[in-house]
Amino acid sequence: MVNILNIDLTMVDWARAQFALTAIYHWLFVPLTLGLAVIMGIMETIYYRTGSEFWKKTAKFWQRLFGINFAMGVATGLILEFEFGTNWSNYSYLVGDIFGAPLAVEGIVAFFLESTFVAVMFFGWKKVSKGFHLASTWLTGLGATISAWWILVANSWMQHPVGQEFNPDTMRNEMTSFADVALSPVAVDKFVHTVLSAWVLGAVFVVGVSAWYLLKKRHTEFATKSLRVGAVFGLLATLLLMLSGHHSAYTVAQTQPMKLAAMEALYKGGTDQPLTIIAGINPFQQPNYEAADEPPLKIAVPYALSLLATNDIHGYVPGIRDIIDGYTKADGTRELPLDEKIERGKEAIAALQEFRKAKAEGADEATLNSKLSTLNSSMPFFGYGYVDNSAQVVPYIPVCFYSFRIMVGGGCLFVLLFMLIIFWLYKKDVSRARWLLWASLLCIPISYIVSEAGWLVAEFGRQPWTIQDMLPTWVGVSQLGASTVMLTFFLFLILFTTLLAVEIRIMCKTIKKGPQL
Amino acid sequence: MTYAFLQHYWCFVVALLAALLVFLMFVQGANSLIFSLGRNADERRLIVNATGRKWEFTFTTLVTFGGAFFASYPLFYSTSFGGAYWLWMIILFSFVLQAVSYEFQNKMGNLLGTKTFQWLLVLNGILGPLLLGGAVATFFTGSNFIVERNNIVDPLTTPIISHWANASHGLDALLNPWNIVLGLAVFFLARILGCLYIHNRVDDKLLDKHDRIIRPLWSSTILFLGFFLAFLGHILTCDGYAYDPATGVIFMEPYKYLHNLLEMWPLLGLLLVGVVLVLFGILRSLTRKEWKRGFWIVGLGTVITVLVLLLLTAWNNTAYYPSTADLQSSLTMQNSSSSEFTLRTMFYVSLLIPFVLAYIVYAWRAIDKKQITQDEINNDHAY
Numbered sequence: 001m002v003n004i005l006n007i008d009l010t011m012v013d014w015a016r017a018q019f020a021l022t023a024i025y026h027w028l029f030v031p032l033t034l035g036l037a038v039i040m041g042i043m044e045t046i047y048y049r050t051g052s053e054f055w056k057k058t059a060k061f062w063q064r065l066f067g068i069n070f071a072m073g074v075a076t077g078l079i080l081e082f083e084f085g086t087n088w089s090n091y092s093y094l095v096g097d098i099f100g101a102p103l104a105v106e107g108i109v110a111f112f113l114e115s116t117f118v119a120v121m122f123f124g125w126k127k128v129s130k131g132f133h134l135a136s137t138w139l140t141g142l143g144a145t146i147s148a149w150w151i152l153v154a155n156s157w158m159q160h161p162v163g164q165e166f167n168p169d170t171m172r173n174e175m176t177s178f179a180d181v182a183l184s185p186v187a188v189d190k191f192v193h194t195v196l197s198a199w200v201l202g203a204v205f206v207v208g209v210s211a212w213y214l215l216k217k218r219h220t221e222f223a224t225k226s227l228r229v230g231a232v233f234g235l236l237a238t239l240l241l242m243l244s245g246h247h248s249a250y251t252v253a254q255t256q257p258m259k260l261a262a263m264e265a266l267y268k269g270g271t272d273q274p275l276t277i278i279a280g281i282n283p284f285q286q287p288n289y290e291a292a293d294e295p296p297l298k299i300a301v302p303y304a305l306s307l308l309a310t311n312d313i314h315g316y317v318p319g320i321r322d323i324i325d326g327y328t329k330a331d332g333t334r335e336l337p338l339d340e341k342i343e344r345g346k347e348a349i350a351a352l353q354e355f356r357k358a359k360a361e362g363a364d365e366a367t368l369n370s371k372l373s374t375l376n377s378s379m380p381f382f383g384y385g386y387v388d389n390s391a392q393v394v395p396y397i398p399v400c401f402y403s404f405r406i407m408v409g410g411g412c413l414f415v416l417l418f419m420l421i422i423f424w425l426y427k428k429d430v431s432r433a434r435w436l437l438w439a440s441l442l443c444i445p446i447s448y449i450v451s452e453a454g455w456l457v458a459e460f461g462r463q464p465w466t467i468q469d470m471l472p473t474w475v476g477v478s479q480l481g482a483s484t485v486m487l488t489f490f491l492f493l494i495l496f497t498t499l500l501a502v503e504i505r506i507m508c509k510t511i512k513k514g515p516q517l
Numbered sequence: 518m519t520y521a522f523l524q525h526y527w528c529f530v531v532a533l534l535a536a537l538l539v540f541l542m543f544v545q546g547a548n549s550l551i552f553s554l555g556r557n558a559d560e561r562r563l564i565v566n567a568t569g570r571k572w573e574f575t576f577t578t579l580v581t582f583g584g585a586f587f588a589s590y591p592l593f594y595s596t597s598f599g600g601a602y603w604l605w606m607i608i609l610f611s612f613v614l615q616a617v618s619y620e621f622q623n624k625m626g627n628l629l630g631t632k633t634f635q636w637l638l639v640l641n642g643i644l645g646p647l648l649l650g651g652a653v654a655t656f657f658t659g660s661n662f663i664v665e666r667n668n669i670v671d672p673l674t675t676p677i678i679s680h681w682a683n684a685s686h687g688l689d690a691l692l693n694p695w696n697i698v699l700g701l702a703v704f705f706l707a708r709i710l711g712c713l714y715i716h717n718r719v720d721d722k723l724l725d726k727h728d729r730i731i732r733p734l735w736s737s738t739i740l741f742l743g744f745f746l747a748f749l750g751h752i753l754t755c756d757g758y759a760y761d762p763a764t765g766v767i768f769m770e771p772y773k774y775l776h777n778l779l780e781m782w783p784l785l786g787l788l789l790v791g792v793v794l795v796l797f798g799i800l801r802s803l804t805r806k807e808w809k810r811g812f813w814i815v816g817l818g819t820v821i822t823v824l825v826l827l828l829l830t831a832w833n834n835t836a837y838y839p840s841t842a843d844l845q846s847s848l849t850m851q852n853s854s855s856s857e858f859t860l861r862t863m864f865y866v867s868l869l870i871p872f873v874l875a876y877i878v879y880a881w882r883a884i885d886k887k888q889i890t891q892d893e894i895n896n897d898h899a900y
Contacts, residue, residue, distance in 0.1 A: 002683035064898075068620055074576060081583055082598060082609055089599020090677045094669075096591020097855045104588035105579030112873045116880045122898050123570055128883050137881075169667040171589070171678070174856040205689050346583070353670035368784070475669075478599035479680035487605055495610070499617050502628045509626030512561035 011482040012474045015087040018489040020080050020459070025496045027455050028448060029073035034148060034195060035202010036066045037141025041134075042229055048134045058222055060125070061515035062206070063137075067122060068506050072499060079492070087485065090195035091466050091476030098164050098175040099154055102182070106150035111497075114143030144255045148190050148198075158467050160255040160459070166379055168355050168372065173470070186255060190458075196241040197454055200414055203234025204447040207421060209511055211440035214431045219514050228425055235418035242411060246308060252461075253309035253317065256468060258337075258393065259461030261320045262400035264305060268293045269327075278405065283398045286391075289320045320397075324390045327458030336381075338390050345385030348378035383470040392472070393462040395441030403456040410450025417443055523860035524850040525832060527589035530867055532827035534582040535653065536820045539703060541575040542646050543812070544568045546711025548615075549642030549704075551635050552716060554729055559891065561635060562623065562900075567718045567889050568711075569619045569900040574877070576616060588863055592664070592853035593838055600662045602685025603651070608648045615641035619900045642711075643704065650703025654696040655754050656830040657774065659841035661689055664848070682842035699748045701786075705741035706795075706819060708733060713802055713812035721889045731803065732764040738799050751777070752829075758836035760849045767836050767847045777833045787824040794818025 040062040047055035060067035081103060085092050092099075120128060120136035128136070157163075163180030164173045175181060207230040213223035253260045261269065264276055267289040281287055287295060303313035310317065310330065318327045318335070326337030336344070356370035387393060417440060424430040430437070462468060466476035547568045549552075557562030587594040598605050614637040621627050622634035664679040683689060684893035690696050712730040757773020760766075770776070778785045795818035802811030836847035854860065893899065 032623060060898075068624065071617045071620035074573075075613040078576065078580055078612055078616070079609055081580060085583075085587065085594045085598025086602050086605055088597070089595035089679060090669075092587065092595035092599070093592055093678050096587055096594055097859050100584065100588030100591050100855065101859055101863055101866075103584035104581070105584075107577070107584040108866060108869060108873060111577040111580055112877060115577040116877050119570050119573060119884055123884055126893075127886060131646060132883065170856075171669055175859045175862070178862045349670050353667070356667055356670065401884050434594055475676050475802070476604065477676060477677065478595075479677045480599075480602055480686065481684070484602065484686060488602075491610070495613065498629075499613075499621075501620055502617075502626075505626040505628055506621060506624040507626075510624065513625065 011480055011485055012477050014482050014485040014489055015477050015480075016473060018087060018485055018492065019080075019083055021489060021492060021496070022076055022083060023455065023459070024452060025500070026073065026076035026080055027452060029069050029076065029501070030144075030148070031198035031201040031451050032069045032139070032205055033066065033073050033144050034198035035200070035205065036062055036069070037137075037144055038199060038200075039202055039206055039229060040066060041141050042233065043136045043226075044134050044137050048130055053220070054225075057515055058226060059137075061222075063121065064510055065209075065507060066508065068503060070118065072503055075499075076496065087478055087480070088466065088476050089478035091471060093172060094471060094476070095161075095164075095173050095202060095467060097172055098157060098161075098308075101175065101178065102150040102154040102157075106147050110143050110147035110150060112143075114140055114147060117143065145195060152191045152194055153182050153184070153187045155458075156184055156190045157181055158465075159190070159462055160184060160186040160251075161467050162471055165266075166375075166382070168352055168375060169359075171352075171356075176441045186251055189244065189251045193241065193244040193248045194454075196237050196244055197451060199237035200234055200241055200411075201447045201451050203230045203237060203418070204232030204414060204443050207234060207417070208441045208444035208447075211437035212511065213514065215434065215437045215441070217431075220431065222515050224425070224430065227421060227430065229426065230398060231418045231421040232500060234414065235422060238411060238415045242415070245408070245411065249308045250311060255512055256322065257318050258323050259395065259400070259457075260309060261318065261323060261341055262395040262397045262461055263404040264317075264318065265289075265295045265397055265401045265449060265459060266305070266319040267295075267321055269316050269317045269322045271306065271316045272303055272482075273305040273309070273315075273317040274300035274302045275308060276300045280402075281398050281401050283402060285398070286394070289394065289397070320394055324393075338387075339382075339392060340382065341384040342387050344378040344381035345383060345387065347385075348375055348382045351375035351378065379449055380469070383465065383467070383472055383475075386472050386475050387464075392464055395461050399456055399460045403453040403460065406453035407457055410453070413446070414443065414450075479491040518861060518864065520857040520860070521851075523857060523864060524854045526864060526867075527585070527854065527860055528831045528837070528850050529824075529828065530870075531582065531585050532824050532831070533591060533820075534578060534585055535827055536823035537584055538575065538578045538649070539646075539706070539823045540710065540819045541571070541578050542649070542703070543705040543710030543714045543816070544572050544575045545615075545642040545645040546704075546707030546709065547642070547715055548638040548711070549708060550711055550715075550733055551639055551642075553733060554712075555647070558631070559894075562894060563719055563889060563891065564715060565622065565635065565638070566899050567620065567715055567896055568888070571714075572615065572619060576612065577611065583861075589855055589860060590848070590850075590853045591855060593848055596662055596664060596848065597660070597838065600679060600681035601655075601660065601690060602681075603685070604648060604652060604687030604690055607644060608859045611641040611644040611648075614638075615645070623900055639794050642707070646704040646707040649699040649700075651690055651696040651700035651781055653703070653827070654689050654693075654699035654748070655840075656827065656837055657755075658693050658695050659686075659758070659774060659839040659847075661685075661842045662840050662846060663843045664840070665844040679846075695748060695751055698744050698751075702741055702744035705737045705744065708737040709741060709799060710812065710815060710819065713739065713798070713815055716802065717809045717812040718885065718889055720888045734803060738803070738866070741813075752826075758839035758844075758847055760834045760836050760847075760851070762834055762851065765852065767839075767844050767849070769844075773835065774829050775834060777829045781828075781833055784825045784828060791818045791823075791825060792820030793804070795822060 040059050043059040051314045117136040117139040121140050124133050162184050163177035164175050208225040210227040213219045277299045279295040281295050306315040307313045324338045327335050351371050351374040358367050424433050464472045466473050551561050551564050555564045618637045619633040622631045661682045663682050668674050668678055669676045712734045716730050755776040756769045756771050759770035759773050794813050798811040798814030832849050836849045838848035840846040
């Protein structure tokens with residue numbers, strides 16, 4: 001059938017690399033925007049209620065850091081939106097009918113809210129009333145959060161496509177239910193988990209910067225009060241994050257079992273599955289999941305994976321080999337083996353080709369219906385028609401495995417950090433716990449690594465699919481030369497890295513200068 | 518609401534967003550003049566701060582334009598962005614530079630120095646309007662692409678539906694002189710709007726503005742009129758890309774855009790209104806030193822004129838994104854739009870637009886009650 005050798009796979013890799021680069025950079029800035037938005041909103045609310053100049057200046061200081069960070073988030077976000085068209089043009093056509101809508105809603109509903117009120121927030125201190133300014137600060141954060149909602153709706157649809165059907169006349173997927181797309185359980189989970197993770201990062205940032213002032217014995221009142229707001233907010237966000245993480249894992253198990261299997265390096269599944277804490281997986285090589293039953297040096301918590309994935313300690317969790325060979329799901333239905341899915345996918349492609357040909361030749365209704373019937377029965381496997389072998393459908397396990405552990409481990413670390421800070425703030429003198437202050441400072445870079453790890457789990461685990469089970473990456477790309485995309489990759493790499501260096505230095509200088517109290 | 522109505526409606530919304538984007542490129546226009554309007558560091562900073570309070574609107578409108586085009590005409594999105602890769606990449610690159618240049622340039626610790634970022638603003642001020650104008654011109658002049666839906670199931674070819682027909686990936690658009698002509702017209706229009714915005718926003722005492730803007734305003738006006746009228750004359754006399762709704766066939770029709778204007782006479786009236794407003798606003802600003810509303814009058818004229826020009830490329834059975842490589846690959850509202858369901862759903866979302874516009878106006882007025890002064894730059898939040 002379709003010969004994937006016609007596609008320049010090197011170009012596919014560069015297109016993926018460019019999108020990943022942009023998304024990684026974008027995700028360096030967005031979480032801080034989302035997290036700081038709430039924290040500075042809380043601080044300005046205290047100012048509004050108390051009239052205290054101290055809180056006004058405190059809020060203004062964090063807003064200054066917010067502003068430095070905000071511009072880079074906006075800039076990288078612009079590139080991301082248009083890269084769907086520039087690098088993934090086939091994808092844009094095949095699912096644009098569904099995927100474009102959340103992006104348009106994001107622009108109309110969220111971006112304008114954010115961009116309008118961010119200007120009032122920065123420039124309106126002496127121009128608008130206290131109430132209007134406070135509303136602007138919260139509306140800026142709300143705009144950023146609504147924006148996250150819609151982009152995560154779009155992303156969740158790629159993880160778990162719902163509310164659409166394929167139209168053989170237009171040769172694309174078309175939306176049948178906006179509510180199914182916008183309120184999909186995967187989208188709700190992803191939004192809650194992602195935004196909470198951003199709040200945690202914002203809290204760690206505030207805690208870390210405040211700790212630095214205490215270490216330097218500067219602005220101690222400002223630092224102690226910021227530390228209190230950051231730690232309490234951070235602890236609440238982290239606890240909620242853990243709850244949402246459990247729910248997300250359950251959803252992943254139901255909708256993307258291969259992703260869960262890769263996250264766990266679960267080669268051969270079964271009932272009563274333990275959750276791996278750590279195992280000896282070579283980070284630079286795809287493990288031999290065909291030969292081994294489990295990775296070496298595995299330390300695990302009994303039954304925990306079954307509980308996480310099925311809400312039942314005896315629940316069945318499929319491993320990579322089970323997914324390739326086929327298995328029986330909890331509801332008794334049979335998940336087809338990969339070979340059969342590939343065959344059905346090729347049938348769907350052939351039926352679609354025959355339908356198009358018959359229609360062009362003016363075939364009668366009965367003939368067309370017969371082709372359509374074949375197409376519809378095999379359509380759920382359409383994407384598999386472009387797959388040749390099992391190695392293509394298994395994500396790169398080491399990245400998924402280690403990223404997942406970094407993400408979960410980081411979450412646990414932050415709970416501990418926030419609890420310790422709150423303890424020292426209320427029971428002792430936190431400025432004397434220098435080890436804790438240093439740990440808080442160190443947690444700033446760690447929080448970024450943890451945050452990026454979460455993104456890597458979500459996106460690497462989806463591979464090789466642009467849209468889960470529907471469209472592999474090599475069918476979603478634009479027709480470009482590998483050298484063209486490689487060149488823009490390096491241009492963006494140089495540009496983003498230079499700007500990141502400038503931003504970090506400006507941030508450090510601004511922090512060093514401190515709040516103007 | 519019929520499918521045809523929704524296709525026309527979304528074409529209108531996208532064209533309106535594009536028209537607003539052209540108006541909002543006053544930010545780019547003023548930035549391209551940073552070094553000629555601002556004669557010292559303080560004056561340059563004043564100009565940067567004047568446009569710096571509005572750059573987000575331009576940026577957001579660009580993003581929303583992209584999102585709305587994607588949602589309503591996904592085949593255009595995939596064909597144009599995936600095909601004219603280099604053209605769009607250069608545009609995007611320049612906008613990234615703009616986004617950070619405001620925030621970073623006067624901050625302590627800026628590794629690259631203030632002037633570097635000001636020159637990046639100038640670069641965006643030139644490339645943004647020039648290339649976006651050139652890209653818009655291709656709606657009249659055509660682009661070098663091929664669309665073949667059957668590729669997705671053809672075992673003998675790549676399963677990619679649309680692609681550029683040569684290796685230039687969009688740079689060939691810059692070889693068509695008419696694309697350059699419209700690009701230059703948009704560039705000089707942006708400079709006109711930029712001059713008028715500075716006149717409107719910055720405290721008189723600071724720049725002695727009217728005297729300062731008069732020269733670039735005159736030169737930009739003359740050049741804008743030359744390029745714009747040449748382009749208008751060209752499109753009203755050239756063959757256009759027509760579409761037969763009965764057969765779906767696309768064909769060349771002499772004087773197609775002139776016919777469109779005459780057959781959709783309200784658009785002709787609007788075009789005249791738009792052009793008159795632009796000319797009136799410019800001329801009155803040139804002759805009345807104390808009159809500062811030129812920015813709004815010319816801005817309104819710009820939105821109306823650009824809106825009409827864009828609607829001419831799509832309404833009245835016209836192929837809005839013509840292919841010079843394969844005429845039948847040309848995109849029309851009918852063959853490239855989203856499904857009726859998606860367009861209808863998005864229609865309901867678009868009812869929020871008046872509400873969005875209302876709060877933008879409210880916030881804009883709140884921020885712009887007074888002109889920008891040196892005192893504000895020194896003692897309040899400033900770039």
